[in-house]
Amino acid sequence: MIExxxxxxxxxxxxxxxLYDRGWMPGTAGNISILQxxxxxxxxxxxxxxxxxxxxxxxxxASVEDGAAVExxxxxxxxxxxxxxxxxxxxxxxxxxxxxxxxxxxSCRSDQGITTVDIAEYELSKGLGHLESSLVPTFPNWPDVSxxxxxxxxxxxxxxxxxxxxxxxxRHGVTVWADTLRQAKNxxxxxxxxxxxxxxxxxxxxxxxxx
Amino acid sequence: MIExxxxxxxxxxxxxxxLYDRGWMPGTAGNISILQxxxxxxxxxxxxxxxxxxxxxxxxxASVEDGAAVExxxxxxxxxxxxxxxxxxxxxxxxxxxxxxxxxxxSCRSDQGITTVDIAEYELSKGLGHLESSLVPTFPNWPDVSxxxxxxxxxxxxxxxxxxxxxxxxRHGVTVWADTLRQAKNxxxxxxxxxxxxxxxxxxxxxxxxx
Amino acid sequence: MIExxxxxxxxxxxxxxxLYDRGWMPGTAGNISILQxxxxxxxxxxxxxxxxxxxxxxxxxASVEDGAAVExxxxxxxxxxxxxxxxxxxxxxxxxxxxxxxxxxxSCRSDQGITTVDIAEYELSKGLGHLESSLVPTFPNWPDVSxxxxxxxxxxxxxxxxxxxxxxxxRHGVTVWADTLRQAKNxxxxxxxxxxxxxxxxxxxxxxxxx
Amino acid sequence: MIExxxxxxxxxxxxxxxLYDRGWMPGTAGNISILQxxxxxxxxxxxxxxxxxxxxxxxxxASVEDGAAVExxxxxxxxxxxxxxxxxxxxxxxxxxxxxxxxxxxSCRSDQGITTVDIAEYELSKGLGHLESSLVPTFPNWPDVSxxxxxxxxxxxxxxxxxxxxxxxxRHGVTVWADTLRQAKNxxxxxxxxxxxxxxxxxxxxxxxxx
Numbered sequence: 028m029i030e031x032x033x034x035x036x037x038x039x040x041x042x043x044x045x046l047y048d049r050g051w052m053p054g055t056a057g058n059i060s061i062l063q064x065x066x067x068x069x070x071x072x073x074x075x076x077x078x079x080x081x082x083x084x085x086x087x088x089a090s091v092e093d094g095a096a097v098e099x100x101x102x103x104x105x106x107x108x109x110x111x112x113x114x115x116x117x118x119x120x121x122x123x124x125x126x127x128x129x130x131x132x133x134s135c136r137s138d139q140g141i142t143t144v145d146i147a148e149y150e151l152s153k154g155l156g157h158l159e160s161s162l163v164p165t166f167p168n169w170p171d172v173s174x175x176x177x178x179x180x181x182x183x184x185x186x187x188x189x190x191x192x193x194x195x196x197x198r199h200g201v202t203v204w205a206d207t208l209r210q211a212k213n214x215x216x217x218x219x220x221x222x223x224x225x226x227x228x229x230x231x232x233x234x235x236x237x238x
Numbered sequence: 239m240i241e242x243x244x245x246x247x248x249x250x251x252x253x254x255x256x257l258y259d260r261g262w263m264p265g266t267a268g269n270i271s272i273l274q275x276x277x278x279x280x281x282x283x284x285x286x287x288x289x290x291x292x293x294x295x296x297x298x299x300a301s302v303e304d305g306a307a308v309e310x311x312x313x314x315x316x317x318x319x320x321x322x323x324x325x326x327x328x329x330x331x332x333x334x335x336x337x338x339x340x341x342x343x344x345s346c347r348s349d350q351g352i353t354t355v356d357i358a359e360y361e362l363s364k365g366l367g368h369l370e371s372s373l374v375p376t377f378p379n380w381p382d383v384s385x386x387x388x389x390x391x392x393x394x395x396x397x398x399x400x401x402x403x404x405x406x407x408x409r410h411g412v413t414v415w416a417d418t419l420r421q422a423k424n425x426x427x428x429x430x431x432x433x434x435x436x437x438x439x440x441x442x443x444x445x446x447x448x449x
Numbered sequence: 450m451i452e453x454x455x456x457x458x459x460x461x462x463x464x465x466x467x468l469y470d471r472g473w474m475p476g477t478a479g480n481i482s483i484l485q486x487x488x489x490x491x492x493x494x495x496x497x498x499x500x501x502x503x504x505x506x507x508x509x510x511a512s513v514e515d516g517a518a519v520e521x522x523x524x525x526x527x528x529x530x531x532x533x534x535x536x537x538x539x540x541x542x543x544x545x546x547x548x549x550x551x552x553x554x555x556s557c558r559s560d561q562g563i564t565t566v567d568i569a570e571y572e573l574s575k576g577l578g579h580l581e582s583s584l585v586p587t588f589p590n591w592p593d594v595s596x597x598x599x600x601x602x603x604x605x606x607x608x609x610x611x612x613x614x615x616x617x618x619x620r621h622g623v624t625v626w627a628d629t630l631r632q633a634k635n636x637x638x639x640x641x642x643x644x645x646x647x648x649x650x651x652x653x654x655x656x657x658x659x660x
Numbered sequence: 661m662i663e664x665x666x667x668x669x670x671x672x673x674x675x676x677x678x679l680y681d682r683g684w685m686p687g688t689a690g691n692i693s694i695l696q697x698x699x700x701x702x703x704x705x706x707x708x709x710x711x712x713x714x715x716x717x718x719x720x721x722a723s724v725e726d727g728a729a730v731e732x733x734x735x736x737x738x739x740x741x742x743x744x745x746x747x748x749x750x751x752x753x754x755x756x757x758x759x760x761x762x763x764x765x766x767s768c769r770s771d772q773g774i775t776t777v778d779i780a781e782y783e784l785s786k787g788l789g790h791l792e793s794s795l796v797p798t799f800p801n802w803p804d805v806s807x808x809x810x811x812x813x814x815x816x817x818x819x820x821x822x823x824x825x826x827x828x829x830x831r832h833g834v835t836v837w838a839d840t841l842r843q844a845k846n847x848x849x850x851x852x853x854x855x856x857x858x859x860x861x862x863x864x865x866x867x868x869x870x871x
Contacts, residue, residue, distance in 0.1 A: 049683075050260075053427035054365030077424060126362060126431060132438040150801055150832035151759060154687030168361055198435075199361035213710060216686035220759060224831075226438055227765040227859055261471075264638035265576030288635060337573060337642060343649040379572055409646075410572035437649055472682075475849035476787030499846060548784060548853060554860040590783055620857075621783035648860055 035061045035070050035208075040081045042123070042212055043072060047079035051127040051219070056200070058104035060089075061208055062120045067091055069122075071110060073101035091115060094176070105172055109202060112176035116183040119192065119204035121211045129222035130201035137165035137197050141182060142233035146191070146221050154217030156205075159188035163218070165195040165233060193218045246272045246281050246419075247297045253334070253423055254283060258290035262338040262430070267411070269315035271300070272419055273331045278302055280333075282321055284312035302326060305387070316383050320413060323387035327394040330403065330415035332422045340433035341412035348376035348408050352393060353444035357402070357432050365428030367416075370399035374429070376406040376444060404429045457483045457492050457630075462503045464545070464634055465494060469501035473549040473641070478622070480526035482511070483630055484542045489513055491544075493532055495523035513537060516598070527594050531624060534598035538605040541614065541626035543633045551644035552623035559587035559619050563604060564655035568613070568643050576639030578627075581610035585640070587617040587655060615640045668694045668703050668841075673714045675756070675845055676705060680712035684760040684852070689833070691737035693722075694841055695753045700724055702755075704743060706734035724748060727809070738805050742835060745809035749816040752825065752837035754844045762855035763834035770798035770830050774815060775866035779824070779854050787850030789838075792821040796851070798828040798866060826851045 039059050046052050046059075057078055060071035068088050072078070076085045087099025091114045094107030104110075110122045133144065146152045147161035166178045175196060183190065192214055193203045201218060205211035225231055250270050257263050257270075268289055271282035279299050283289070287296045298310025302325045305318030315321075321333045344355065357363045358372035377389045386407060394401065403425055404414045412429060416422035436442055461481050468474050468481075479500055482493035490510050494500070498507045509521025513536045516529030526532075532544045555566065568574045569583035588600045597618060605612065614636055615625045623640060627633035647653055672692050679685050679692075690711055693704035701721050705711070709718045720732025724747045727740030737743075743755045766777065779785045780794035799811045808829060816823065825847055826836045834851060838844035858864055 050427075050431075053362065053431040054424040056362065056365060056428070056431075077420065128431065128434050128438070131431075132435055135435055135439040148831050150829070151686065151689065154689060196361070198359050209710065209713075213687040216683075217689070220683075220686040220689075220761065220764075223761050224765055224768055227761070228768040261638075261642075264573065264642040265635040267573065267576060267639070267642075288631065291631075339642065339645050339649070342642075343646055346646055346650040407572070409570050472849075472853075475784065475853040476846040478784065478787060478850070478853075499842065550853065550856050550860070553853075554857055557857055557861040618783070620781050 036083045036086045038208055039070060039072065039086050040083060042208055043078040043081045046123070046125055046212070046215075047077075049127075051125040051215075052078040053126055057123075057125040058106050058110070059124075059208070060107070060110045060122045062091070062114055063088070066114070068097050069107075069110060069114060071103045071107050073099065074104050076101075093173075108173045108176040109179065112179045113202070113204050116180055117192070117204060118206075119211075120206050121208040122202065122204045123208070123211045123215050124200060124202040125215065126200040127215070127219045127222075129226050130195060130219050131199065132226055133222040134165050134195035134197050134199060134201070137195070137233045138235070139167070140235050141166055141178065142235050144225070144231050144233055146218075146231070148231075149221045149224060151217045151220045151224075152191075155191050155193060155203075155214050158191050160186070160190050162234075163191055163193050163195065164236075165197055168197045168199040247294045249419055250281060250283065250297050251292045251294060253419055254289040254292045257334070257336055257423070257426075258288075260338075262336040262426075263289040264337055268334075268336040269317050269321070270335075270419070271318070271321045271333045273302070273325055274299070277325070279308050280318075280321060280325060282314045282318050284310065285315050287312075304384075319384045319387040320390065323390045324413070324415050327391055328403070328415060329417075330422075331417050332419040333413060333415045334419070334422045334426050335411060335413040336426065337411040338426070338430045338433075340437050341406060341430050342410065343437055344433040345376050345406035345408050345410060345412070348406070348444045349446070350378070351446050352377055352389065353446050355436070355442050355444055357429075357442070359442075360432045360435060362428045362431045362435075363402075366402050366404060366414075366425050369402050371397070371401050374402055374404050374406065375447075376408055379408045379410040458505045458508045460630055461492060461494065461508050462505060464630055465500040465503045468545070468547055468634070468637075469499075471549075473547040473637075474500040475548055479545075479547040480528050480532070481546075481630070482529070482532045482544045484513070484536055485510075488536070490519050491529075491532060491536060493525045493529050495521065496526050498523075515595075530595045530598040531601065534601045535624070535626050538602055539614070539626060540628075541633075542628050543630040544624060544626045545630070545633045545637050546622060546624040547637065548622040549637070549641045549644075551648050552617060552641050553621065554648055555644040556587050556617035556619050556621060556623070559617070559655045560657070561589070562657050563588055563600065564657050566647070566653050566655055568640075568653070570653075571643045571646060573639045573642045573646075574613075577613050577615060577625075577636050580613050582608070582612055585613055585615050585617065586658075587619055590619045590621040669716045669719045671841055672703060672705065672719050673716060675841055676711040676714045679756070679758055679845070679848075680710075682760075684758040684848075685711040686759055690756075690758040691739050691743070692757075692841070693740070693743045693755045695724070695747055696721075699747070701730050702740075702743060702747060704736045704740050706732065707737050709734075726806075741806045741809040742812065745812045746835070746837050749813055750825070750837060751839075752844075753839050754841040755835060755837045756841070756844045756848050757833060757835040758848065759833040760848070760852045760855075762859050763828060763852050764832065765859055766855040767798050767828035767830050767832060767834070770828070770866045771868070772800070773868050774799055774811065775868050777828075777858070777864050777866055779851075779864070781864075782854045782857060784850045784853045784857075785824075788824050788826060788836075788847050791824050793819070793823055796824055796826050796828065797869075798830055801830045801832040
């Protein structure tokens with residue numbers, strides 16, 4: 028499938044509908060974005076929309092600099108600041124944030140500060156790409172979203188190795204990124220699958236880190 | 239989507255079918271209502287109907303005063319007394335009651351009397367609106383439904399702060415309310431998601447209250 | 450919906466497909482039947498069929514006397530002996546047997562002999578009809594199916610009160626019955642829902658009985 | 661349904677789509693194959709494809725000798741070596757490998773070496789065929805897939821009885837085989853159902869074996 032700029036918005040709506048139908052975007056939760064080709068902005072789902080009923084005008088344009096609105100009839104998701112930080116810190120071209128049950132439950136096991144879980148022992152970790160590091164971080168769920176974005180950027184800048192393309196936010200949800208939206212969806216399925224295995228049988232502990 | 243009086247009944251049937259397909263309305267369980275514009279009555283699903291096969295004549299009119307039948311070929315749901323109490327005590331314009339598995343399981347953890355669970359720590363609680371209070375009550379499942387309605391009205395009248403738009407009935411199910419039926423469905427997804435997280439990893443306790 | 454003899458077979462196929470899609474009839478497991486109007490025989494799914502792909506010739510006629518084949522291109526389900534026993538012992542006009550996950554898991558908690566679980570405390574038990582008794586029995590899973598049917602008939606004949614229209618077979622599955630196939634499907638949803646609540650939060654014990 | 665060579669590829673795509681929709685092939689995980697009539701090669705899903713979007717050119721031909729590519733626009737799944745070993749060691753004509761959640765979780769309970777779980781007590785084990793042995797093995801998840809295939813062949817050659825048509829790979833997934841692809845899908849549903857019962861209520865232990 029060609030993911031041309033023209034098709035991006037329709038594809039965002041299609042993926043949103045699929046993920047909503049799985050129960051991974053309850054209420055109006057979750058947001059999806061695709062980076063524009065000039066890398067200065069990204070198309071992202073608007074704030075407060077039911078992802079099972081998304082229409083094309085519910086996708087707006089936000090700035091890579093800070094996630095603020097650039098274009099569109101509605102305000103971008105409040106969590107666009109996190110998408111923007113990922114686009115600035117990584118080579119990602121698509122980002123998905125959802126409240127899927129098992130990844131979110133895994134985030135609830137993190138106590139305080141930034142913690143990591145090692146996913147190396149699961150075959151499904153290969154679905155996240157060729158990993159230099161298998162430590163998935165969980166960040167505090169600050170009420171001010173820009174502070175989560177700041178935590179994320181600080182964490183990335185201090186890492187000796189490239190991190191896996193996934194992060195958790197405590198008692199909140201999971202965010203993944205990739206070269207394409209389809210690949211981001213595939214990676215999301217892998218991290219949710221790993222989290223389900225952890226919840227069912229796992230012994231992996233959240234390890235607290237200092238940055 | 240315009241939710242005009244004319245479209246209400248079809249919309250009730252559509253939402254019922256979606257919730258049935260998720261397994262949240264097993265057997266003939268659950269009921270859905272929309273307040274009429276004059277606020278004296280509400281359209282509500284009839285008693286004993288399979289929610290996966292609802293037709294428009296299965297939606298009847300009941301009184302806001304006590305939930306008794308006003309109009310329609312069939313008797314309204316026995317739990318219309320609870321819908322009526324919610325319409326009298328809050329500004330709700332739509333109510334959904336289901337037996338979704340996790341919210342119902344959470345209600346089973348309540349021992350006796352009226353208890354509350356605090357949902358503040360979950361991001362999904364934001365999906366219930368801007369909350370003054372994050373304490374979700376669980377009520378005893380009296381065989382006489384009107385007594386549940388009485389408990390509810392008594393509880394609401396004694397609260398210092400506006401409660402979240404959701405309540406549990408012990409070993410029975412969950413009820414949510416909102417300004418529109420779509421919003422009630424979204425809120426239901428959030429409370430079910432929170433309950434699933436509680437069941438998977440939670441430490442929130444039911445706290446018994448006296449009123 | 451009229452459930453005339455002419456429509457019975459198509460309706461059996463439709464319900465089988467719905468239950469297969471929920472994962473309640475894994476492999477070729479489960480069987481569904483409807484009693485004929487003269488009460489001497491019943492239409493039942495043939496042995497070894499994939500319930501997601503059932504066609505009308507996969508429904509055959511078996512005797513109420515013993516479940517043996519009366520008519521049809523294929524052998525009736527080996528568990529037709531159990532359907533037959535239910536038609537002889539109760540006023541049922543439709544029977545469904547499935548391997549739904551939670552009811553089957555509940556059956557695995559039964560140790561030996563015939564045991565019962567009391568479902569009275571769950572609101573969903575009302576979905577099984579106006580119950581004289583709320584004790585759901587679990588029977589041993591004898592390799593010779595006719596012995597399960599004999600256990601069932603013996604159990605029914607010794608009861609002081611009419612039993613709920615549902616039974617479990619240990620490490621095997623659940624069987625429900627009703628006046629119509631639709632009602633049997635609704636009751637099945639209720640017993641599966643109760644079993645899920647039991648698995649998630651329950652404290653009900655299997656109680657061993659002697660007959 | 662006739663499973664002629666001509667129809668094989670379309671049928672592989674159809675089954676892949678069904679299993680993807682159930683969440684059993686997260687990301688691009690899992691692979692499906694059908695043996696060709698001359699038994700020297702098999703049609704198998706290509707490496708790295710999203711199983712929810714499979715098209716006919718995503719099915720390629722691999723050698724029964726070692727799983728290497730024989731024909732097709734894309735590389736066969738890296739796990740074709742395991743399919744090949746199964747075709748060499750058994751009379752299987754179709755193989756399915758997935759990462760279904762409960763069977764994979766069951767594999768995570770295996771500690772080291774090759775272990776077995778006895779599934780005899782579950783009625784669903786009958787869905788795997790007339791079993792001489794009811795011991796399902798779990799193999800180590802070696803990074804070099806051919807070593808898994810070697811383990812499998814060594815294990816099969818040392819058995820006094822024909823094994824059940826299913827195996828687990830530790831922290832990885834489950835593989836089943838059968839005379840037809842439809843039968844393999846049915847058997848997969850049974851092993852996943854057994855694993856779910858084990859996770860919910862089971863007491864079966866992995867027993868370590870020496871070969």
